Amino acid sequence: MIRPATARRSLLIFVLPALAIYLGFAVLPLLISIFMSLFDTGKSGTGFIGLGNYIYLFTQPVVSARFWNALFNNFKYFAIHVAVEIPIGLLLAALLTGGTLSRSEGIYRTLLFIPATLSVVIVGFIWRLIINPLWGLVGFPLLGNQLTALPTISLMGVWQYVGIPMVFLYSALIAVPNDVIEAARIDGASPWRIFWGIKFPLILPQFGLIVILTFIWTFNGFDLVFALNGSAPGPNYSTDILGTFFYRTFFGSSGQVADLDLGATVATVIFTLMLCVTTAYFWLVQRRLKAHSA
Amino acid sequence: MTTVTTELAHESRLTRERRRWNVERIAVHAVLVAFVALALGPILIVILNSLKTTPAIFGGPFALPTAETFSLAGYERVLTRGNFLLNYRNSLIVTLVSVVLTVGLSTLAAFALVEYRVRFVPLLAGLFIVGVMLPIRLGTIPLIQIMIGLRLMDTLWALILVYTAMSIPLGVTLMMTYFRTVPGELKEAARVDGASEFRTFSIILPLVRPGLAAVATVTMLPIWNDLWFPLILAPGKANQTVTLGVQQFVGQFLNDYPALLAALTLGALPLVVLFTIFSRQFIRGLSAGYGK
Numbered sequence: 298m299i300r301p302a303t304a305r306r307s308l309l310i311f312v313l314p315a316l317a318i319y320l321g322f323a324v325l326p327l328l329i330s331i332f333m334s335l336f337d338t339g340k341s342g343t344g345f346i347g348l349g350n351y352i353y354l355f356t357q358p359v360v361s362a363r364f365w366n367a368l369f370n371n372f373k374y375f376a377i378h379v380a381v382e383i384p385i386g387l388l389l390a391a392l393l394t395g396g397t398l399s400r401s402e403g404i405y406r407t408l409l410f411i412p413a414t415l416s417v418v419i420v421g422f423i424w425r426l427i428i429n430p431l432w433g434l435v436g437f438p439l440l441g442n443q444l445t446a447l448p449t450i451s452l453m454g455v456w457q458y459v460g461i462p463m464v465f466l467y468s469a470l471i472a473v474p475n476d477v478i479e480a481a482r483i484d485g486a487s488p489w490r491i492f493w494g495i496k497f498p499l500i501l502p503q504f505g506l507i508v509i510l511t512f513i514w515t516f517n518g519f520d521l522v523f524a525l526n527g528s529a530p531g532p533n534y535s536t537d538i539l540g541t542f543f544y545r546t547f548f549g550s551s552g553q554v555a556d557l558d559l560g561a562t563v564a565t566v567i568f569t570l571m572l573c574v575t576t577a578y579f580w581l582v583q584r585r586l587k588a589h590s591a
Numbered sequence: 592m593t594t595v596t597t598e599l600a601h602e603s604r605l606t607r608e609r610r611r612w613n614v615e616r617i618a619v620h621a622v623l624v625a626f627v628a629l630a631l632g633p634i635l636i637v638i639l640n641s642l643k644t645t646p647a648i649f650g651g652p653f654a655l656p657t658a659e660t661f662s663l664a665g666y667e668r669v670l671t672r673g674n675f676l677l678n679y680r681n682s683l684i685v686t687l688v689s690v691v692l693t694v695g696l697s698t699l700a701a702f703a704l705v706e707y708r709v710r711f712v713p714l715l716a717g718l719f720i721v722g723v724m725l726p727i728r729l730g731t732i733p734l735i736q737i738m739i740g741l742r743l744m745d746t747l748w749a750l751i752l753v754y755t756a757m758s759i760p761l762g763v764t765l766m767m768t769y770f771r772t773v774p775g776e777l778k779e780a781a782r783v784d785g786a787s788e789f790r791t792f793s794i795i796l797p798l799v800r801p802g803l804a805a806v807a808t809v810t811m812l813p814i815w816n817d818l819w820f821p822l823i824l825a826p827g828k829a830n831q832t833v834t835l836g837v838q839q840f841v842g843q844f845l846n847d848y849p850a851l852l853a854a855l856t857l858g859a860l861p862l863v864v865l866f867t868i869f870s871r872q873f874i875r876g877l878s879a880g881y882g883k
């Protein structure tokens with residue numbers, strides 16, 4: 298038995314180091330960032346300006362055009378990831394757990410996941426070399442065209458990260474109780490029917506989680522675009538996403554002065570967006586769980 | 592451990608279902624082999640061409656290196672002109688120290704959060720769990736100022752602190768699921784024998800060893816591969832990590848294809864090898880850490 302006093306003291310000693318680093322270098326910077334977005338320390342040095350930075354970001358003709366463009370591109374980037382990555386991930390997970398493989402299952406799983414272990418910098422360059430017109434595989438400059446550049450980069454991301462939904466769905470599929478599948482098989486159900494009738498409904502909650510994680514990861518995206526196209530991603534900003542826009546805003550680039558307060562504002566807008574989407578998701582899940590148990 | 596038992600059940604299902612070759616099995620293998628080729632083909636093309644001379648890279652990019660076209664000149668140039676060895680050392684230090692700190696501190700915290708039924712514990716645990724999804728990059732501007740204030744700007748310590756903070760939530764969340772599986776009698780037995788809380792912790796530590804491996808493998812990958820923080824917090828030549836080094840090297844040697852491909856190969860290799868060895872722990876950690 299632990300005495301309450303001992304428990305409280307031990308709790309403090311055990312948790313404090315982790316909590317201090319986590320709060321100090323992850324939570325606190327985010328909070329300061331939100332705070333900073335309400336100030337103006339650079340441009341005219343007037344101090345507290347309330348929502349002034351937000352109004353500037355959303356309405357100043359040049360800045361807001363870039364911002365809305367990056368936001369819109371980021372939604373496209375996210376949508377392509379979801380639309381291509383999840384169906385392929387599901388197909389692979391279903392094949393891996395379909396019962397036709399034996400020993401090779403683990404080998405396939407490992408090999409298919411390898412691209413996800415590479416740094417996006419390396420992925421970007423590998424693909425740039427391969428679609429390089431000099432090598433003759435693709436005769437068209439996919440990255441040089443406004444219409445194709447963003448889908449091309451998105452598909453590079455999909456190529457790299459398709460292993461992630463595969464692994465999540467794989468773990469959910471192998472957790473489906475054996476006897477249920479066995480019973481259906483004895484009743485003469487085909488593997489196709491077993492998958493869509495039994496397994497798929499059971500792994501449905503995983504899709505929500507994968508979409509949310511993809512949302513957070515793509516709206517945190519930066520590395521791949523930066524590695525391929527730098528911080529002012531062309532052609533004509535067609536591959537600019539929020540991560541690169543954020544970087545340019547606080548770090549500056551040719552033709553753009555660094556602005557820390559405005560950078561903090563961009564960060565807060567991205568953070569708010571993620572918070573809304575994640576909260577909405579968990580709220581929906583909670584409601585559905587309640588509806589099920591009722 | 593639920594994941595372990597489901598995996599065992601899964602294994603037994605596999606052995607029972609080992610069947611003879613038929614059309615269905617061949618089709619499944621064919622599709623999977625095609626996807627493996629798509630996943631690994633581009634990587635293999637880069638590795639193969641990194642071992643060739645420049646004319647051979649453009650003459651036949653998909654041909655294997657022959658006695659005439661084989662060349663290690665690219666690797667030579669990367670190792671002499673780039674700062675590759677230094678970059679490796681930096682990445683190794685940053686990744687290793689961050690992972691050790693994350694595993695150590697998360698394990699201590701998770702033990703306490705599972706063990707002690709104090710009023711604030713659910714709140715504290717929630718604070719860590721929420722952090723799994725926290726986009727820490729968005730706090731970059733204050734982080735720069737904090738690092739300047741601590742005189743840690745452009746040092747490896749800046750990266751280590753940020754990466755540890757970034758990884759702790761996932762570490763705590765994962766370790767809590769492992770500590771929950773430890774039988775209570777064991778801990779009580781230790782306490783009855785008069786063991787201190789820290790001693791109790793070290794007695795049950797061996798039981799959560801798979802958790803330690805899962806946390807280490809899952810947190811390692813994003814740290815080694817990150818470009819954002821090295822670019823912003825430690826861009827100086829002396830402190831560049833491999834990922835940033837490759838990025839800069841490729842920018843400088845845009846026309847030296849053998850060197851470029853060698854740099855890409857060297858940058859990718861260590862983690863691919865490590866992952867292949869620890870893929871089981873990694874995959875378990877990934878699905879358990881985010882799935883909760």
